Amino acid sequence: MGLSKATFIDERKNAGIVNVSYKSDEDEFTKAETEIEDDKKKEHVNGRVRDEDIKTENGNVREGKGEEEKEEEDEDAVPDGGWGWVVTFGCIIIAIAINFAGPCFGILFSGFLLELGTSSTNVAWIFNLRSFISNISALFLDPLVAEWGWRKVGLVSSLLLSLGFAVSSFANSALYLLCSYSILTGIGCGWMMGTIFSMIPHYFKRRLGIANGLMHGGICVGQMAGPPMITYLQEQYGFSGSTLIMGAILLNGCVGAAVLHPVEWHMKARNKGKTDERKTKKARKAPDAQTHPCTTVSRVFTTIFTNLKLLKSPRVLIITVASSLNMTTYLNFLMFAPFALQTSGLSLEETSWCMSVSGFCMLVARLVVSSLTDLPGLSKRGCYMAGTATVFVTTIAFTFVQGLTWASVVIGVWAAGVGAFMSLHNLIMVEYVGLDKLVPTLGICGVFSGLSSVVIGPVIGVIRDVSQSYAVSMWALSGCFAVALLLWLLMPLAVAYDQRREGKQTESPS
Numbered sequence: 001m002g003l004s005k006a007t008f009i010d011e012r013k014n015a016g017i018v019n020v021s022y023k024s025d026e027d028e029f030t031k032a033e034t035e036i037e038d039d040k041k042k043e044h045v046n047g048r049v050r051d052e053d054i055k056t057e058n059g060n061v062r063e064g065k066g067e068e069e070k071e072e073e074d075e076d077a078v079p080d081g082g083w084g085w086v087v088t089f090g091c092i093i094i095a096i097a098i099n100f101a102g103p104c105f106g107i108l109f110s111g112f113l114l115e116l117g118t119s120s121t122n123v124a125w126i127f128n129l130r131s132f133i134s135n136i137s138a139l140f141l142d143p144l145v146a147e148w149g150w151r152k153v154g155l156v157s158s159l160l161l162s163l164g165f166a167v168s169s170f171a172n173s174a175l176y177l178l179c180s181y182s183i184l185t186g187i188g189c190g191w192m193m194g195t196i197f198s199m200i201p202h203y204f205k206r207r208l209g210i211a212n213g214l215m216h217g218g219i220c221v222g223q224m225a226g227p228p229m230i231t232y233l234q235e236q237y238g239f240s241g242s243t244l245i246m247g248a249i250l251l252n253g254c255v256g257a258a259v260l261h262p263v264e265w266h267m268k269a270r271n272k273g274k275t276d277e278r279k280t281k282k283a284r285k286a287p288d289a290q291t292h293p294c295t296t297v298s299r300v301f302t303t304i305f306t307n308l309k310l311l312k313s314p315r316v317l318i319i320t321v322a323s324s325l326n327m328t329t330y331l332n333f334l335m336f337a338p339f340a341l342q343t344s345g346l347s348l349e350e351t352s353w354c355m356s357v358s359g360f361c362m363l364v365a366r367l368v369v370s371s372l373t374d375l376p377g378l379s380k381r382g383c384y385m386a387g388t389a390t391v392f393v394t395t396i397a398f399t400f401v402q403g404l405t406w407a408s409v410v411i412g413v414w415a416a417g418v419g420a421f422m423s424l425h426n427l428i429m430v431e432y433v434g435l436d437k438l439v440p441t442l443g444i445c446g447v448f449s450g451l452s453s454v455v456i457g458p459v460i461g462v463i464r465d466v467s468q469s470y471a472v473s474m475w476a477l478s479g480c481f482a483v484a485l486l487l488w489l490l491m492p493l494a495v496a497y498d499q500r501r502e503g504k505q506t507e508s509p510s
Contacts, residue, residue: 099222154257365419
């Protein structure tokens with residue numbers, strides 16, 4: 001019997017079930033409770049999709065959406081532009097502020113500490129204690145963001161950074177700086193650095209390399225513009241006045257933190273349902289976090305201990321140990337380089353010029369290398385290792401050069417190598433551990449960086465005091481770069497080991 005005339009009567013969706021009625025010229029019948037195949041069908045249990053659901057599509061059995069498929073769908077729904085560029089601009093402002101505070105340490109405090117007759121060991125303790133606190137504080141970033149969000153954490157960290165400089169302007173001893181500069185700016189910089197490294201990958205996919213390069217460009221702008229600006233302020237207002245002005249300038253980090261919206265606010269329309277669900281969950285959690293502070297603290301430390309379990313993976317171990325060695329060693333080079341250049345006979349202005357050259361070369365390298373990662377087939381690991389090898393060679397070469405010209409050339413090539421591996425610091429983590437484990441991996445990397453900073457930094461200071469030579473200290477730093485390079489050579493073995501272990505876990509009976 002055919003339908004010469006069909007009229008749509010009613011349609012009602014209920015968990016993927018549709019009631020459809022048809023009316024013909026001869027008779028009327030109802031096709032009740034017809035089940036349709038829809039790959040978007042979801043059965044919700046307590047607001048979650050059951051992963052064990054199995055559906056049939058085009059004759060093939062397809063499992064319900066698991067974690068990998070959910071992650072891929074979320075990646076497809078990221079803004080990849082729009083408000084993401086505003087977030088990138090905010091991260092650039094924060095990056096500039098961070099690098100006024102950290103890598104410019106030698107320019108900012110070298111004159112004051114030399115007048116006090118502070119030993120290289122104590123100078124190293126001031127700088128590396130700040131690095132230790134900065135890195136260890138990154139371990140708390142993941143649970144704190146889960147509780148209060150990116151903006152609140154960013155605003156608090158910016159205020160701490162500014163307060164640290166304002167208080168340091170009244171310093172009258174190296175011990176005072178150890179308390180004011182190392183602790184306050186350490187916590188602020190740790191949270192701010194982790195924030196900008198984590199936000200960009202959440203907002204971009206296809207243009208991730210470009211956005212990441214722009215953010216790293218802000219880091220280099222701070223390193224490039226910071227030394228001459230600080231030198232000018234010290235000439236005009238002295239140590240106390242210039243440090244207090246720096247504290248006021250660093251308040252601009254609050255402007256950058258204010259635009260760090262949760263990515264769920266700007267998800268594409270096709271994921272609007274998921275976005276609304278995430279917002280609802282966060283709204284439910286906020287009052288509980290405020291009403292029960294003990295529960296909040298418990299959740300924070302539980303998350304930290306859970307994240308530390310990632311150390312079972314040799315991939316995470318290689319990434320965190322090698323990154324911490326590179327980070328600590330390059331920062332110690334920046335800390336000792338102004339002292340070494342001034343000891344070799346260069347003036348403060350010439351030393352500032354060399355550090356500005358390093359900032360410019362690092363800027364170019366970070367922009368170029370990070371942008372190139374958007375090209376298919378480019379090996380991030382190969383670029384990272386090439387940058388590390390360049391830094392290893394030029395650190396040794398730095399000890400043999402004389403005069404402003406050659407010092408500028410060598411430190412410029414050195415900075416290009418640093419820019420290459422630093423621009424991939426977060427991207428290579430995303431490639432090897434995934435976006436969902438990026439912030440926890442950054443936190444673990446912070447732990448290793450903190451430990452290495454309180455070990456490597458003071459040891460380098462002791463080597464300098466015992467040998468009375470900055471060259472010997474630089475050779476020791478180059479050894480750390482060599483170890484990081486060797487670790488990355490082992491990454492293919494680590495990946496193969498993890499794959500075998502995951503294969504065995506999959507094959508083993510539940």
